[in-house]
Amino acid sequence: MCGIIGYIGSKDVVPILVESLKKLEYRGYDSAGIAVVDENQVHLKRVKGKISDLEKSLKSSTPNGSFGVGHTRWATHGRPSEENAHPHRDCTDSLVVVHNGIIENYLSLKKKLTDEGHTFRTETDTEVIAHLVEKYFRGSLEKAVQQAIQELEGAYAIAVISLQDSGKIVAAKIGPPAVVGLGDGEYFVSSDLNPLLSYTQKIVFLEDEEIAVLDSQGVNFLNFQGKPIKKNADHITWSPLMVEKSGFKHFMLKEIFEQPQVVRDTLKGRISLDSGKVFLEEIGITPQALEKVKKVVIVACGTSYHAGLVAKYFIETLARIPVEIEFASEYRYRDFILDKNALVVVISQSGETADSLAALRAAKRQKPLSLAVCNVVKSSIARESDGVLYTHAGPEIGVAATKTFSAQMAALALLALYLAQIKGKIQEQASLPLIEDLQRIPHKMEKILNQAASIEELALEFVSFSHFLYLGRGINFPVALEGALKLKEISYIHAEGYPGGEMKHGPIALIDEKMPTMTVIPKDNVYEKMLSNISEIKSRVGYILAVAFEEDEEILERVDRVIPIPSANPLFTPFLTTLPLQLFAYYIAAKRGADVDQPRNLAKSVTVE
Ligand code: AGP
Numbered sequence: 116m117c118g119i120i121g122y123i124g125s126k127d128v129v130p131i132l133v134e135s136l137k138k139l140e141y142r143g144y145d146s147a148g149i150a151v152v153d154e155n156q157v158h159l160k161r162v163k164g165k166i167s168d169l170e171k172s173l174k175s176s177t178p179n180g181s182f183g184v185g186h187t188r189w190a191t192h193g194r195p196s197e198e199n200a201h202p203h204r205d206c207t208d209s210l211v212v213v214h215n216g217i218i219e220n221y222l223s224l225k226k227k228l229t230d231e232g233h234t235f236r237t238e239t240d241t242e243v244i245a246h247l248v249e250k251y252f253r254g255s256l257e258k259a260v261q262q263a264i265q266e267l268e269g270a271y272a273i274a275v276i277s278l279q280d281s282g283k284i285v286a287a288k289i290g291p292p293a294v295v296g297l298g299d300g301e302y303f304v305s306s307d308l309n310p311l312l313s314y315t316q317k318i319v320f321l322e323d324e325e326i327a328v329l330d331s332q333g334v335n336f337l338n339f340q341g342k343p344i345k346k347n348a349d350h351i352t353w354s355p356l357m358v359e360k361s362g363f364k365h366f367m368l369k370e371i372f373e374q375p376q377v378v379r380d381t382l383k384g385r386i387s388l389d390s391g392k393v394f395l396e397e398i399g400i401t402p403q404a405l406e407k408v409k410k411v412v413i414v415a416c417g418t419s420y421h422a423g424l425v426a427k428y429f430i431e432t433l434a435r436i437p438v439e440i441e442f443a444s445e446y447r448y449r450d451f452i453l454d455k456n457a458l459v460v461v462i463s464q465s466g467e468t469a470d471s472l473a474a475l476r477a478a479k480r481q482k483p484l485s486l487a488v489c490n491v492v493k494s495s496i497a498r499e500s501d502g503v504l505y506t507h508a509g510p511e512i513g514v515a516a517t518k519t520f521s522a523q524m525a526a527l528a529l530l531a532l533y534l535a536q537i538k539g540k541i542q543e544q545a546s547l548p549l550i551e552d553l554q555r556i557p558h559k560m561e562k563i564l565n566q567a568a569s570i571e572e573l574a575l576e577f578v579s580f581s582h583f584l585y586l587g588r589g590i591n592f593p594v595a596l597e598g599a600l601k602l603k604e605i606s607y608i609h610a611e612g613y614p615g616g617e618m619k620h621g622p623i624a625l626i627d628e629k630m631p632t633m634t635v636i637p638k639d640n641v642y643e644k645m646l647s648n649i650s651e652i653k654s655r656v657g658y659i660l661a662v663a664f665e666e667d668e669e670i671l672e673r674v675d676r677v678i679p680i681p682s683a684n685p686l687f688t689p690f691l692t693t694l695p696l697q698l699f700a701y702y703i704a705a706k707r708g709a710d711v712d713q714p715r716n717l718a719k720s721v722t723v724e
Contacts, residue, residue: 117201119139121276126181128151129179129183133170139187140166144713145188146197147200148185151178152183156278161202194238199237201214206233209278210275210279216269218267218271219269233249244263248277257337260287270289272288272306284329286329287327296314299315300331318348318350322498325338325344357509366512374521375564377518381508381529391550392536395529405533408436410438414446414474415462418519420440421600422520424592425590426523430530433532433540433686443468443471443474452481455481461485461488464522467491472499475500484502486500486501487499488523489503506519506522511719514712553687559681562681564694570698582629583631585613585635586615588645589640589685591635591692599612601696604714605704605711607709623655628656631658635662638664638685639688659673662677663678663679
């Protein structure tokens, strides 16, 4: 995915565009650029590289101007290069566009426009938008954009400016997100909230097939047929500080340490410590409708998929409802069968993941109930589901998901309890011990974070390893997968998560002194089984680490290194066992000099297939 930003107002636009792009950099960072209209010229500055490289190139000559657009890129069509960096121009260099998404019919459009005399300079799909708007331009930029987008197939959030109809920014959206910020005499369009929070908390979320026309007087909205529409603004409570590093070296480390508070915030106001009742009426699906649910299908990608695997244990154990968990990228293409009493739960922190959105849309054709578990208010998946359960994690800037994983587990634990109470599987009073255990989790998380220094010391012993095996069983098998994902995605060390019972079916052939194993082994119903896995590995000179309860004496004799955690209700141990694995991956990656917050080839939200 990429990040787009547009500003129009009375301030100097360049610093605003650059600072905004820094807050969008987690969306894509292989090239960047801005375009500013200054008197009778469009000034373009583009670089291959990061925003810091763009800043350096601007030092030599900084254009003036009070409106312009900017872009930070995660290349889909056309290799990362200055020429392929946005903004892209029309033939006259007087009209520019920035774009997030994919134009699927760009090749046929490019051929048609070339036959009509347009000259193309890049390999990108985006450039066809600039030439199409140029083709239809007859004096009104919004009219030209409205006509041009009729020919586009695919997904896009765009912002366009032109010298021929100066003093305005025209934005249009179908698919990837676009939000409009209403400041005091200044207006913004952005791919997400983060850049806007320093200027305004008055936000309008563009829906699919909507156009925004920003000028110095304000913002008007149209539909794709060019008809004016009325849009209401939301007041967003996220503060600018929430997107700052607050003294941490990386956003990821800050977000790891925010997890106890994030779990508290996600639980807050949704449980009663007196009656044991769970309050989730906010999700927008009635208890009567949920009472009829006979099956839950969870669909997600990446870390959110791992949260779904944990939720399978929560829901089956507490609500006694069968749960199927699916990779969204597989489910969307399968000829699946959904009965009418199914509840489809789509877990997505960004609410914009293309595969998860497509899987939701595919499922909805069979008319199940649908529930989104999202972190971003009014994101596409949230808006297109029957109901939404928000995780209150605040903006997550690090590409690697950490605090949103804990928030998702907290929200899903509540959902499982809520379903259990609605289905009469657990009486409210009988829920109290579980709720008290859940309430104790954040404090236990803090105890683990307090030993971060010893986890760092241990991690540094493994900086030069090239392979890792992560093992867990039961509700901690998803934690083994998540721990392996963290290590591979930020340190680039190959790591595999496996259920402990699968060792004998192949992976044990890998074990040698160059392949350490991280085991997740709290005292639960599969503890003894995990111990036998450890013995199998030990007898093959494998190096073993274990995340285990601090009072567990036996494990100390069985493995090479132990990371102790406080004991907890077995159902809630993933909140605790995950933290050391996040820190372990973080410290290794940081020591290896990897770009922890913006790992190579990754994007925070995969809004393209
Ligand atoms: C996890 O660290 C990654 N950032 C990635 O796997 C992510 O979880 C996945 O792309 C799903 O994103 P979503 O939750 O926004 O849908």
